[in-house]
Amino acid sequence: MKTILFLAANPKNTERLRLDEEIREIQESLQTSSNRALIDFRQQWATRPDDLRQALLRIKPQIVHFSGHGETGGIYLENDAGMALPVNPDALSEFFGLVTKTAPIQCVLLNACYSEAQAEAIAAHIPYVIGMNAAIGDKSAIKFAIGFYDAIGEGRTIEDAYQFGCSAIRMENLPGHLTPVLRRKRDARRVSPPTSSETSKNAAVVQPVAEAWREEEWATLLYAIRQERCLLLLGPDAAGIQQNGAFQPLNELLAQSLAEQIQPQVQAWRLNPANLTQVAQHFALEKGRDTLEMRTVEFYEEYADQPNELYRNLAALPFALSIVTTPDPLWPEALRQEQKEPGIARYHLNSNNSAIIQTGTSQSPVVFYLYGHLDEPASLILTENDLLDFLVPVITKNPALPNNLLSELRDPRKSLLFLGFGFHHWYLRILLHILLQGQSKENYSIALEQATPHPSEELRNTLLFYGGSKYKLHLYQYDLLDFSRELRQRYEIEAANKFNKTRLNSAPCVFLCHAPEDVTMAAEIAAQLETGGFRVWRDARQQRGGSLWPQILEQAIQASEYVVVMHTNAFCSCQDVYVAQEIECALARQTQFRLGVQFLIPAQFGDCPIREELEHLKSVTLPSAQDAAPLLQTLKRDQERRKKK
Structure with a gap:
């Protein structure tokens, strides 16, 4: 049984809201849902602080929904006289921290204007919190609630329900589909290296420290992107598809496909069927290089026109130059779907390479395939031997990478954004050192790796390496899709605000x-x-x-x-x-x-x-x-x- 507690507050000295319509729509949505027998919907009107406390302690809901007024300083409940009573955000956050000790609250929805800051504070204690980053009209607020509870009633996740809520606003051509924001309790975990006191003989068992992704870091990254001083580097964990409700990197799917064709070798050598370079090494030994290239091209061509949401979100941003480490055409296709005209360049370790690649712009970006391109299967870096063979010519500059590509990477003013690159692999740490040639950076660069429940020892070694490096590279664990959604939303909100200010000020x-x-x-x-x-x-x-x-x-x-x-x-x-x-x-x-x-x-x-x-x-x-x-x-x-x- 899932219990939903609806809290309403419309003080006498505030504008009348259509709360009765909102609750009617929510009830109709839940009562007609497939799981209506499993949902217990409770209400609390004219909510005072005492009412809030007593209701949460008594009812112990899974979802808490507040509808009412809000300001940048917090939401408004009612006092005993029915007048507006502003609630201190820190006090409310502390209150939820106490309640969660006995109540299994999964989500708090603050359907009130300017409640984003309040949502962030509450998210320290609650798995999912939804707030509003600006004023939201009654119609848009109600539509969001309808879309949200339509999904909840059909058993969808909180994240899915949030997306359905935003979609409901947009499908009605109402303003504010970017106003609702979702905050998670474990959102944006920044992984930091151990302190000096921890780097003893027991350092291998020290867990990385999780810190909050700060507003300053969002602002700095967005500034670099807006100024077109941010280079995007997409690793194998960013290239994937949704399969069976989960995000699956294409290189792992290709590895599994190849592994099925050499099962005796996989078992005999105890290969990891999700490790592409490992599987590809034995596949080439068993069936030959030509067959490996043929199977690889066939596999990636199946997904040629299916860019994932992560890529679509990133394609909306002004990246003039991007470097990819998978040969699939998904990233250029995502750019084309955003009405951009990408230029393609590649590195080939066994052929001639251009000394200069074309200069990209935000509307005509350049995509550089570091590990080869499908149009030239012989250029593909697939096996472990390929990786070693790749590092040697890059180090010896024979053949060399394009000069202006290296200049862009080594420009101290430029920031680098690595997504799903896999820096826990030793050879990528070497590659980064080669590409940057020891050049220090004026600005911080960011590397985000797909979040995992238990960081590996390789990751801890990576933290130690970058914690003492001069590259100013901050390494995070984050859900990459969630990051791309947040980044795009923040960019579009800033762009809209800037446009309005420029046009109207x-x-x-x-x-x-x-x-x-x-x-x-x-x-x-x-x-x-x-x-x-x-x-x-x-x-x-x-x-x-x-x-x-x-x-x-x-x-x-x-x-x-x-x-x-x-x-x-x-x-x-x-x-x-x-x-x-x-x-x-x-x-x-x-x-x-x-x-x-x-x-x-x-x-x-x-x-x-x-x-x-x-x-x-x-x-x-x-x-x-x-x-x-x-x-x-x-x-x-x-x-x-x-x-x-």
Whole structure:
């Protein structure tokens, strides 16, 4: 039996939320699910701190769902008078830490604005926590909940349910599908070398230390990517497919396929059937090099048009140069699906190599195949002998790697991002030393290896090696797919914010005042005004707790250059107290402008009369919400008038 506890808080002095609709949709989703008999859904309304504590101690849920208001400082519960009570994030995190000692909570969902920081704090104690990295509208919040519980009701994992929730927002063409963020208790475990006191004769049994992936590290990596000063190096653990619900590297699948054809040798030599170089070595001895190359090409061609999600996420980012160590065509295909035009180059240890490769850009990136390419099967590095034969010419520079490729790798200003490279293998440590030629780095580089429950002794040796190196290489264990999702989401959010700031920061701001029923009309008007070069501050009461309206209303109007009051049929009969407050604030602000300057503009739709206190102002008539041209002309004329005066 899975118990879900729904907690609601909508204090009297905050905007009304559609919590009743949200809970109705969640209940309908769960009641029609295949596993409805295994789900116990509980509710707690007008939640106070005492109610929260008592409910969690008594019910012991697996999933805790909070819906209500939130600010950057935390979520809001209610006090005994029903008013807003901000909850200290550290106190709430500490509370969940106490509760989890007896309650098997698997997931906490904070369906409230700006709850990401709170989610990160709670994730110190709970396996999965979902928060919002910005304000989220009621409709988007409800759609996320529906998608999430549709998946939960069908027995899907929390991670799958989170993805279904985000997808539900996007499929409805609603804003905010990137707003929900998922945090895990063991997310982003940074593996650090043992301290000097640990590096004794017992160092081999010391477990690496797990540290949190800090916001500063995300910011630094994203900065290097945005500046196109980050080189991407993709190892064999990054090239894979989803199979039987798990991510399977293609090189392991190829090894297993080859191993099945030489079972006597696998058993006699006790080969690891997932180790490609080991299996390929014996396969070539048994069946010949040509057969090995033929089987390898046939295998990888099956997956030629199936780039995995990890690759698709990375392809959305501006990597001008990437180096891959598997011969599959999945990475270039992922780039093409992002409307990019990749150029291909390769290294061939038994043939001529170009001294210079073409220079890549974010839209025309270069992909360099370090271990050969399928188009030239003789160039492929497959067996253990191939690896040794590869290291010798790279060291002796006969044939040498392209000069500008080495220059890029050795550029002290460039950062390197290794994903699934396999640095626990000794030969890759040697290769890195050769490629960088002992050059120290000004900036840190990052290597992420697929997370494993028990780090091997090879990994511990790797930590010791890089802990004392001058390459400034930080080694982490991380789920690579999760990392790619997070990296893409953070990049797209930053890009969107930067675009909006660049486009709108210098534009005059228009505050749209409208009846609650006219949200759709206001959105249509806002879109046309933004296209016309104006910022729009829209009545955000439909946004879930992103602001406590009375507290910031005056500030918003003071920051605006215009207030447009939409007079519609719904507005004529509107008794909304906040509409009255908006007009009152705007009238007070109008007195701050000199005579002849328009600030407060009534916009009339149809035969709706102008509100009495606004009759003295010059109004504009709009034929429909789809045609805001008269309003735009009025605003632009006033802008010209202001410039002249």
